Amino acid sequence: MTDGRTGGSGRAYELLEPLVLAATVRVHAPPDGYGTPGPAATWGSGFFIAPGWVLTCAHVVGEGGGATMRITGREVGITFSSGGGGAGWTVVGRVERVLPDRLEERRPARGALWDLPDLALVKVLSPVSHACVWLTDRSRPRFDEAAYFGCTEDLGTPEITGRTTRLLGVAGNGAAIRLGDDDEIEPGMSGGPVVDLARGEVVGVVKARRHTGGGGLAVSVVQLRTLPAGGDGQTGLYHRVMQAHDRHHYDEHLSDLDTRRTWTDVQDELAAPDGDPYGGRGRLAPGERTTLFGLLAELPPPGSSETVRALVEAARGEEPDPHPPAPLGWRDGIGMLYDPPSGRGEAEAMLRYATDVSVADHREPSSSPASAAASSASSGADEALWEWTRAAAVRLWRPQRRELGERRERGLLDRAERLHALAGRVVRGPEARRPDDLPAGASALLELWAHAWETDVYDWRVSVLAGPAHPGRLTPVDSGVRAVMRELPEVLRAPLAEAFRRADTDEAAAMLEVAVDPELFGAAVDDWRLVGGLPVGVQRPVVFRWAAGSRAPVPAAAARWVRVQAGPVLDERADCVRGRPRSPSPLWLAALPDNTVPVHCRAPEREPALGSLHAVRDAGYGVVMLRRPPADPAAPCAPYHRGQREELGDALRGEALPRRLQILRRRMYEADPDAYWAAGSGLVWEDPARPLPDDEPLQGDL
Numbered sequence: 052m053t054d055g056r057t058g059g060s061g062r063a064y065e066l067l068e069p070l071v072l073a074a075t076v077r078v079h080a081p082p083d084g085y086g087t088p089g090p091a092a093t094w095g096s097g098f099f100i101a102p103g104w105v106l107t108c109a110h111v112v113g114e115g116g117g118a119t120m121r122i123t124g125r126e127v128g129i130t131f132s133s134g135g136g137g138a139g140w141t142v143v144g145r146v147e148r149v150l151p152d153r154l155e156e157r158r159p160a161r162g163a164l165w166d167l168p169d170l171a172l173v174k175v176l177s178p179v180s181h182a183c184v185w186l187t188d189r190s191r192p193r194f195d196e197a198a199y200f201g202c203t204e205d206l207g208t209p210e211i212t213g214r215t216t217r218l219l220g221v222a223g224n225g226a227a228i229r230l231g232d233d234d235e236i237e238p239g240m241s242g243g244p245v246v247d248l249a250r251g252e253v254v255g256v257v258k259a260r261r262h263t264g265g266g267g268l269a270v271s272v273v274q275l276r277t278l279p280a281g282g283d284g285q286t287g288l289y290h291r292v293m294q295a296h297d298r299h300h301y302d303e304h305l306s307d308l309d310t311r312r313t314w315t316d317v318q319d320e321l322a323a324p325d326g327d328p329y330g331g332r333g334r335l336a337p338g339e340r341t342t343l344f345g346l347l348a349e350l351p352p353p354g355s356s357e358t359v360r361a362l363v364e365a366a367r368g369e370e371p372d373p374h375p376p377a378p379l380g381w382r383d384g385i386g387m388l389y390d391p392p393s394g395r396g397e398a399e400a401m402l403r404y405a406t407d408v409s410v411a412d413h414r415e416p417s418s419s420p421a422s423a424a425a426s427s428a429s430s431g432a433d434e435a436l437w438e439w440t441r442a443a444a445v446r447l448w449r450p451q452r453r454e455l456g457e458r459r460e461r462g463l464l465d466r467a468e469r470l471h472a473l474a475g476r477v478v479r480g481p482e483a484r485r486p487d488d489l490p491a492g493a494s495a496l497l498e499l500w501a502h503a504w505e506t507d508v509y510d511w512r513v514s515v516l517a518g519p520a521h522p523g524r525l526t527p528v529d530s531g532v533r534a535v536m537r538e539l540p541e542v543l544r545a546p547l548a549e550a551f552r553r554a555d556t557d558e559a560a561a562m563l564e565v566a567v568d569p570e571l572f573g574a575a576v577d578d579w580r581l582v583g584g585l586p587v588g589v590q591r592p593v594v595f596r597w598a599a600g601s602r603a604p605v606p607a608a609a610a611r612w613v614r615v616q617a618g619p620v621l622d623e624r625a626d627c628v629r630g631r632p633r634s635p636s637p638l639w640l641a642a643l644p645d646n647t648v649p650v651h652c653r654a655p656e657r658e659p660a661l662g663s664l665h666a667v668r669d670a671g672y673g674v675v676m677l678r679r680p681p682a683d684p685a686a687p688c689a690p691y692h693r694g695q696r697e698e699l700g701d702a703l704r705g706e707a708l709p710r711r712l713q714i715l716r717r718r719m720y721e722a723d724p725d726a727y728w729a730a731g732s733g734l735v736w737e738d739p740a741r742p743l744p745d746d747e748p749l750q751g752d753l
Contacts, residue, residue, distance in 0.1 A: 060196040060215065063248040066317045067198070068213055071246055071253075073182035074099045075211045076131040077202040078111050078173075078242060081143050090209050091128055096201035096243035096257070097173065099183045100272075101295035102690075103724025105129060105173040107242035108258055108270070109149040110165040112173065113158065122149050127173060131181060132211070140181075144173040145722065148288060150277055167226040168274035169258055172292065176722040178730045180683035183299050184244055185314040186272050187252040188344075188386035190374055192228055194218045196248045199230065199257050199269065201240025209239070215248070216266065225374060226274050228255045232266035245269045251318040251337075276376040276383065289379050290352040291725055297382060298690065301345025304338060306687040308630060315341045333396030339443055340385075343405060346439055347381040349432035354412060359384045362411065366404035367391050381408055399451055402440050406455050409437040410462025412469065489592065489709055490559040492518050494741070495550035496525070497543065497576070498566045498599070507535050513546040515553045516564065519740040526553070540579040547581050551591075560591040562709060564736070566743055568598050569664040572655035572733060573679045577716055588716040592709035594736035597668055599743040605671035607641070612673045612739055614645035618704035622676075622696045625649035626663040630688050634662050640670040648705070650695050651677040652688040655733075664735075673738070674705050679731030694728040708734055 075098045079091040094114035097107030113122045123146050130141045149155065150170040159165055200213040217231035228245065230236070236257060245255035255269030278289040303313045318337035335343065353359050356377040363371045363384045371387045378384055388400045410433065437459060444452045496516045502508040510532045517524035529546035547563070554561035565576050572595050577588025587593060623643060625635055632653060640649070649667045653660030655677055667675055676695050681688075702711050712734050718726035 060248045063196075063251070063321055064198055064213070064215060066312070066320055067246055067248065067251055070182065070312070070314055070317060071098075071184060071198075071200050071213065071244060072211050073132055074184045075200050075202075075243055076105055076129045077209055077211065077239075078105075078107055079128045079130065081126045081128045082141060090130070093202050093204070093209050093239040094127070095239060095241040096211070097129070098200075098242075098244045098253070099131070099181050100186055100253075101183055101292050101724070102181075102299055103175045103178070103727050104292050104295065105144055105175065106256060106272070106275070107171050107173060108165070108256060109154050109169045109171045110258075111242040112146050112149070112171045113154070113165075121155055122146055122171065123155060126176075129173070129175065130209075140179060142179055143176045145176055146171055147174045148172045148278060150274065164259060167223045168270050168277065170256065170270055170274060172278075172288070174722060174724050178682065178719070178727040180681075180686055183296065184246075184253045185251065185300060185318070186275075186293075186296060187247065187250070187254045188382050189252075189254075189389060190273055190372060190378075190383075190386055191225065192218055192221070192254040192271065193247060193249065194220060197230075197245055197254070198248055199236070199240065199243060199245045199255075201237070201243025201257055203237045203239055205237075211243075218245075218247075218254070219266075221271075222268065226271055227258065228269045228271055230257075230266045230269055232261070235265040236260035236267045249321065251314060251321050273376060276379050278379075287352070287379070293380055293382060294348045295724065297344040297348035298693070300341055301348070302687045302689040304341045304345075305689065306630060308685045308687060333398055335398050335401055335443070342439060343385065343401070343443075344382050346432070346436045347385075347405075347408065349435065350381060350408070352380055358411065360387075362404055362407045363387045365407060366400045368395060368400075384408070398443075399447055402444050402447070402455060403458065405436060405440045406458045407462060409433045409440065410459060410466050412466070489706060490556065490561060492520070492556060492561070493554040494518060494562040494564050495547060495554050496564050496566060496743075497547065499539075499571060499574075500598070501568065501571065502533075509534055509536065509539070511539070511543065513543065513550050515550050516741055516743075522740060523742050523744065525744050528553070536574070540581065543579075544581050547587075562592040562594065563587060564594055564596050564741070566596040566598050569655060569661055569668070572664065572677055572735065573731075575679060575731070577733070586716065586720060588713065589720045592713045594709055594712075594734045596735070596743060597737060600745050605669065607645075608671035608673055608737075609739060611645045611647075611671050612737075615648060615674050615705035618646065618702070620674075620699045620702065620705050620708075621647045622650050622692075622699045623647050624652070624692060625667060625675075626651045626653045626660045627688060632660075635666055637666055637670060640666055640672075647672070648699055648708075649675050650692060651675065652691050654680040673736070674708065675735035677733050677735065678729075679733070681731065690728040691732075695732075698729075709736060 075096060078094045078097050095107060095111030097105045097111065100106045109122060112125060112127050125146045127144050127146065128141055129144045130139055132139050150168045151166055154166060195218060196215065197218050198213050198215045200211060202209050203212050214234040216233040219229040219231050221228055240257050243257045244253045245257060247254045253272060255271055258268045258270050260267035275289055279287060300314060304315045315337045356379060359378040359381065360371060367388055369392055378387065384404055385401055388404060389397055391397060391400045440455065444455055494516045496514045498512045500510045511534060512530040513528040515526040515528060528550045531542060534542050551561060567574065577593045578586050581587050621644060627633060649672055651660055651663060655661060655664060678691060698711055702708055712732060715726050715729045715732065719729060
């Protein structure tokens with residue numbers, strides 16, 4: 052490469068380098084908890100491929116382990132840049148999976164190459180804001196100019212750097228990619244990303260360097276498809292990670308909260324390697340492709356790899372490349388549609404494929420095949436995919452647009468016939484597993500009152516609320532005055548433990564109800580560690596109540612409560628429009644259907660969220676979803692709203708929400724990245740069968 056950084060691949064490197072550096076990590080031993088000065092010894096590198104997921108090499112996370120030590124489940128340290136000023140974060144990750152599986156039983160001798168594909172997936176054990184790379188969707192890499200990144204210590208301290216090279220070919224039946232000898236791969240760079248500079252996508256993971264001269268080997272990221280697929284209707288790890296990947300980039304593409312370049316922006320700036328012979332009609336623009344992937348990620352996974360291959364063949368007009376590994380997800384089909392046969396543009400083939408996917412059968416976790424297909428058909432994601440496809444097809448000639456409409460109509464008829472045939476084989480029974488109901492008996496009640504004349508000072512009372520059997524009956528446990536928020540978990544440890552002992556039964560742990568003014572709905576009560584070392588929100592349902600005496604009777608409240616409990620429930624963004632704050636109109640709130648659950652994404656103690664909370668209270672809404680401020684204020688709120696929409700849709704009935712939120716908190720505590728969107732989530736639960744006393748708040752000493 053002789054063009055430096057002025058144009059061509061040099062310009063591509065300049066555009067891509069900040070994005071790759073932000074997502075690349077240093078892998079090392081986990082922090083020892085003693086604050087040992089200086090950075091830990093580097094084992095290798097890795098990179099974020101989805102929120103909460105790091106991809107690296109198996110031999111990197113196996114560093115220093117004996118031949119009998121299991122790699123899966125091992126904890127590692129992950130250090131990465133947090134953004135401006137060169138500041139960094141160090142978090143703990145746990146190895147979730149290594150490829151191939153046999154590495155757990157048989158490992159090479161020291162200094163020898165580990166078996167291909169030599170990959171490891173590491174999940175981060177705490178929610179943290181970070182960047183993610185864009186992974187290629189192509190089955191094969193293009194042998195073109197590239198760059199690789201990883202941790203080096205050229206200047207005496209660990210640093211993520213990059214170097215340019217060329218992709219020279221493949222090895223290991225396509226599992227490995229040969230890197231040119233333009234520069235030397237340092238030992239700490241193992242596990243780092245290899246980036247196709249022409250297309251702005253990560254195609255490989257640095258694996259090894261040559262013993263003599265520069266260059267080496269990388270593992271194709273397509274080898275992630277060798278992850279085991281889910282069985283018995285369960286979603287496989289590959290689909291979970293790639294769905295999170297595509298949703299992340301789709302949300303970044305839609306967000307206008309900052310002006311930082313995204314991968315889609317940079318891909319749009321990269322010059323096409325060759326011209327579009329169709330005058331702009333032949334290829335999807337990067338933004339269109341990102342949107343398509345985001346819409347495909349909303350669908351349940353395909354029933355099989357053969358389903359994808361059949362749709363690709365129908366869209367492409369010829370049998371697709373049989374090169375392994377087989378496609379596992381809908382996005383993989385798009386990667387098999389580049390460079391279609393002569394006379395067909397890529398955009399036409401991809402839109403034809405998207406049309407067929409919108410009417411395909413999707414796999415749903417269900418005991419009933421008919422209910423599975425019906426659920427996916429009515430979910431709305433397939434309709435959203437078709438609406439986008441139809442809008443994007445304006446680039447095509449009219450006969451091609453007409454063909455897409457006809458394909459859609461035929462596909463809908465065929466799907467209806469399949470559903471009708473399956474319905475005759477349904478075994479009668481419940482359509483879906485019902486979540487555990489809330490205990491109908493007593494609950495623990497915590498009341499907090501802020502001092503109007505002092506900051507962060509609270510009076511408190513802990514009681515046992517008898518419940519529907521004895522409405523309004525309250526048994527006091529303990530009370531106190533003038534406690535600051537940071538001291539409350541310790542102050543309330545014994546009183547709440549006693550309340551739980553009284554309210555718990557041998558069948559279920561009682562609910563904790565926290566009655567406060569809306570300004571305190573952001574209190575992290577669910578994170579308090581009171582009994583047994585676990586957060587209280589993991590042990591039992593925790594909900595918020597409007598403080599006693601803070602709300603006047605609302606005629607619509609009773610009807611709304613009954614309708615929400617019966618379900619199905621609807622979600623509605625209450626304090627934002629496409630991520631922008633808003634204050635909802637009282638008339639608008641009053642006109643929403645009774646089975647609506649308002650969803651808040653703003654900090655409860657701030658305007659306009661606080662005003663919105665007062666508005667939904669005054670409109671008679673007894674079930675409201677909200678969250679505490681996210682760690683990154685500039686992060687898009689779309690993942691949170693998507694997660695809430697899915698939770699409310701799966702819950703079917705309002706009465707399941709407290710238990711489902713408890714399950715979400717447990718999943719976060721167990722470090723499930725798919726639940727990280729729910730960090731700080733809270734639920735307002737104003738059950739009319741559990742009225743609060745109308746006592747005056749306690750007053751501290753004057």
